[in-house]
Amino acid sequence: DVKVTQSSRYLVKRTGEKVFLECVQDMDHENMFWYRQDPGLGLRLIYFSYDVKMKEKGDIPEGYSVSREKKERFSLILESASTNQTSMYLCASSSPGYEQFFGPGTRLTVL
Amino acid sequence: AQSVSQHNHHVILSEAASLELGCNYSYGGTVNLFWYVQYPGQHLQLLLKYFSGDPLVKGIKGFEAEFIKSKFSFNLRKPSVQWSDTAEYFCAVNGDNTDKLIFGTGTRLQVFP
Numbered sequence: 321d322v323k324v325t326q327s328s329r330y331l332v333k334r335t336g337e338k339v340f341l342e343c344v345q346d347m348d349h350e351n352m353f354w355y356r357q358d359p360g361l362g363l364r365l366i367y368f369s370y371d372v373k374m375k376e377k378g379d380i381p382e383g384y385s386v387s388r389e390k391k392e393r394f395s396l397i398l399e400s401a402s403t404n405q406t407s408m409y410l411c412a413s414s415s416p417g418y419e420q421f422f423g424p425g426t427r428l429t430v431l
Numbered sequence: 432a433q434s435v436s437q438h439n440h441h442v443i444l445s446e447a448a449s450l451e452l453g454c455n456y457s458y459g460g461t462v463n464l465f466w467y468v469q470y471p472g473q474h475l476q477l478l479l480k481y482f483s484g485d486p487l488v489k490g491i492k493g494f495e496a497e498f499i500k501s502k503f504s505f506n507l508r509k510p511s512v513q514w515s516d517t518a519e520y521f522c523a524v525n526g527d528n529t530d531k532l533i534f535g536t537g538t539r540l541q542v543f544p
Binding site for chain 2 (some may be wrong): 324352362365368414422424425
């Protein structure tokens, strides 16, 4: 069974803090994705990676960066958290041409 | 740019009622189409997918969807819903030989016993 895990289910941070969200997949997938999910807006792609050290901006990359040093791990970084980054963050992985598998999500609150 | 529209934002049904959730996309090329479901407190999971072939696709838990290319639609159907189908449903599409998905805004389904 494909497993995508995220480091925290809930996270509370203060404005201006640097925040790291970690995602690990165990199916040797080439692709990994970071989305944010907001009510009424669906899922919006922040960044994705199609190989180690490779990344591509999604639809809403501003205020975020990513790191993929190992195939199984994809990190989302908020350099200086702001209140408008309060959201549910979802990680996903896939093989090229196949469906994406999602993690349980991290609900981030920025105070 | 590609986009996906789900016109039903919130649907309320009684058990045993039939369900149809609309999904329209804007892209003229070859597309792959997906429906994902998110049950309360659970992660997003694949309900069904269309890549090619028979435009009527059957998924898990009795769901099906029909790809109508001329209408740019991929509507989700179930003949008789159950209380356990209460969830949020997302339509998604990719094309342009990319693995990036474009999601609709989701439809919240509530089924009452």
